[in-house]
Amino acid sequence: MVDKFPAEQQRIVKDLQDTVERLNTIARNVTPIKISKATGWFDLPDASPDEPGSGVRLYSSSGKLGVKNADGETLSIPIADVDNPANFSSPSSQTGDWASASAYTQLRADCARLHDTLRDLMNAMRSAGLMR
Incomplete structure (x- = not known):
């Protein structure tokens, strides 16, 4: 069957294009629109946004939250499984000619404090939901 209104269809298509x-x-x-309060959740589709004029722009990349600043610098906020560092297995004192016992004990104590600080930081990040 021949279309009785071909000119009308072209006009409709042109109007839609315009x-x-x-x-x-x-x-x-x-x-x-500036958002200062949310009443529900936000869905961020994966995107690679341009830099904002100022401040930061939130985005998602492969399901991970990211932030881009006005200089184009990006920060990913990973949420991943992280294990605590292993405890030291060396003894608390050392005998031998190569190092004094007090120097070794001080070095071990320093490393133990560093270990404790790292563990506490990781636990705080887990509590804040930044990692599992």
Whole structure:
């Protein structure tokens, strides 16, 4: 069957194309809305955004939260399984000619404090939900 209104269809398609173009122009010029309070969750689709004019821009990359600043620097916020560092297995004192017992004991104590600090930091990050 032959279409009785081919000119009318062309006009409709042209009107739709003009409308889409006009909406695209408007969308490019709309200022982002500032959000100061959420009443629900936010879904961030995976994207690679441009740098913001100032401040930071949140985005998602492969399901991980990221932040991009005005200089183009990015920060990923990983949430991953992390094990505590292993405890020292060396003895608390050492005999022998190569090092004095007091120097070895002090070095071991320093390393033990570093270990404890790292463990406490990791536990705090787990409590904050930054890692598992």
